[in-house]
Amino acid sequence: MTKFISDEDKIYSEFETFMETTYPEFFKHRSYGGFSIGIGWFQLLRDLFAKINEYVVSERNNGNVIEMRVAQIKEKFGELRVYVDGADDHIAHLIHEAEKVAYATCELCGKPATHTKKGWLQRLCDGHAKS
Numbered sequence: 647m648t649k650f651i652s653d654e655d656k657i658y659s660e661f662e663t664f665m666e667t668t669y670p671e672f673f674k675h676r677s678y679g680g681f682s683i684g685i686g687w688f689q690l691l692r693d694l695f696a697k698i699n700e701y702v703v704s705e706r707n708n709g710n711v712i713e714m715r716v717a718q719i720k721e722k723f724g725e726l727r728v729y730v731d732g733a734d735d736h737i738a739h740l741i742h743e744a745e746k747v748a749y750a751t752c753e754l755c756g757k758p759a760t761h762t763k764k765g766w767l768q769r770l771c772d773g774h775a776k777s
């Protein structure tokens with residue numbers, strides 16, 4: 647597991663609070679277990695859930711109630727994995743697109759990922775691949 651210094655702990659906890667308060671219907675149950683990923687992927691998750699929320703709200707306005715909730719969000723073999731219950735094809739597509747963006751994004755800082763760190767696999771930018 648990534649060991650966080652205190653600034654990163656703060657960023658992590660602010661992110662978790664933001665997601666749970668902005669999208670309570672997706673995250674409020676808390677059994678999803680937090681975000682087991684590096685902070686470099688937080689922005690793409692913000693973008694992903696903004697898109698999902700917009701879609702769910704617009705479908706609801708059309709009388710189509712989608713009850714989706716997050717089961718787990720984690721990094722596995724250097725790739726982002728977002729597991730949800732209740733997704734339709736469109737939400738599944740949005741998640742798949744975000745997972746592709748994550749593969750191209752440094753998990754530590756959010757810059758373009760150019761390397762896959764060996765050992766425990768992790769997608770990294772030039773700078774983080776060297777350190």
Ligand SMILES: [Zn+2]
Pocket residue numbers: 752753754755756757770771772773774
């Ligand atoms: Zn980086």
